[in-house]
Amino acid sequence: MKIVFAGTPEFAAQAMRAIAEAGHEIVLALTQPDRRAGRGMHLQASPVKEFALEKQILVMQPETLKRNHPDAQKKLQAEEAYQRLSQLDFDAMVVVAYGLILPQEILDISERPDRHGSFNIHASLLPRWRGAAPIQRAIESGDHKTGVCIMQMDAGLDTGDTVLLEELEIAPNETSVTLHDRLAALGAKLIVNTLAQLGGVKSLARIPQSNIGITYAEKILKAEAEIDWSLSAKQIDARIRALNPFPGASSSFTGHGIKFWNSCMPKEAPSKSGLPGEVLGFGEESIYVQCGSGVLEVIEMQKPGGKRMNAKLCLQTFDVAEKPFCFKTKVEQS
Known part of the structure; x- marks a missing residue:
């Protein structure tokens, strides 16, 4: 034909x-x-x-x-x-x-x-x-x-x-x-x-x-990229995976914009809790982040100007002494 x-x-x-x-x-x-x-x-x-x-x-x-x-x-x-x-x-x-x-x-x-x-x-x-x-x-x-x-x-x-x-x-x-x-x-x-x-x-x-x-x-917009940590872990997990590769979900850590490329719902999450966006602990290559409800396991991240890497290693590349580590939205920082 x-x-x-x-x-x-x-x-x-x-x-x-x-x-x-x-x-x-x-x-x-x-x-x-x-x-x-x-x-x-x-x-x-x-x-x-x-x-x-x-x-x-x-x-x-x-x-x-x-x-x-x-x-x-x-x-x-x-x-x-x-x-x-x-x-x-x-x-x-x-x-x-x-x-x-x-x-x-x-x-x-x-x-x-x-x-x-x-x-x-x-x-x-x-x-x-x-x-x-x-x-x-x-x-x-x-x-x-x-x-x-x-x-x-x-x-x-x-x-x-x-x-x-x-x-x-x-x-x-x-x-x-x-x-x-x-x-x-x-x-x-x-x-x-x-x-x-x-x-x-x-x-x-x-x-x-x-x-x-x-x-x-609806068409995916760059404005949708920022993570709202007050949402449930399930919602944030779905958003991160949906926005890979464009535009990539993002959040701020110590004033730096971080991209989140992959995540999952953890089989076993840390027993402690924290504020939304707070890092509760580390897996072998991942990190556990408190959400509005539930805990999210973040697998892959990227810092500005860097390459994608496992989330634990990415977070450890920041020279930050103060704890707890916490991701923030622009609204929280303003």
Whole structure:
């Protein structure tokens, strides 16, 4: 089949590679414009663009697909993308973490009588966690399972009918990094299965999403990073793992911003208690921190300008004589 692919991050690129390896021809890649990143803030191509260039696939990077955009340059880019898609010979469109809203007129192009429409790989069990950050929000909320839905797209926000779904258990120590990788592999497998089924039929059985259990996965903001130690240990543990790798949960120690990359609920916590944020003791490589209720075992931390390391060693690198050691929020310090 001839496929138009729209996506940007590595999650999308993995699906794109699987589609190509399955023998389908990707005739156009739509992806976000190059962004500045890294310490040097150099322009970097998205993983989807990198793969497309490697395979000599045509790439377009409009800043918007809305032809009525008020900015003349962006409007021109949208018009060029629309005209290219209108004239292109393809069978279906696959959309994965693209980052731009597809207007109805773009979806209409993929839904012409001789085509199969547009399919989206979404990393949740819809209608739970529609939106931008389903992986992080599932971990943060303490969900025990998630999965991947292949959705026949409509103009709504992740509201289309599902055509294929598979569940995945969320491990107790899951971070957004590990769950992302497992869901990306699952999504790649399911979209290849979907396209294989489309090869023999005009359309797939579609299951409308339930109106019950709808939740929205709002975009992760840097402002969410700071740990509120008055919350329960279970809530803080989930937040730390959800915010790994971006933006990384943080707290202050002796005026220094510390990143928290991994944690767990301890099997055996110190018997003593303390104030929220107080370090109660040390494990072999970890530290135990008092929370609003319960104790959290912090496994991996990072000090400013340093590398990630086990939490015990990280804390010991600070030359601090006064005890007890205590992490604080900005509110507590002001």
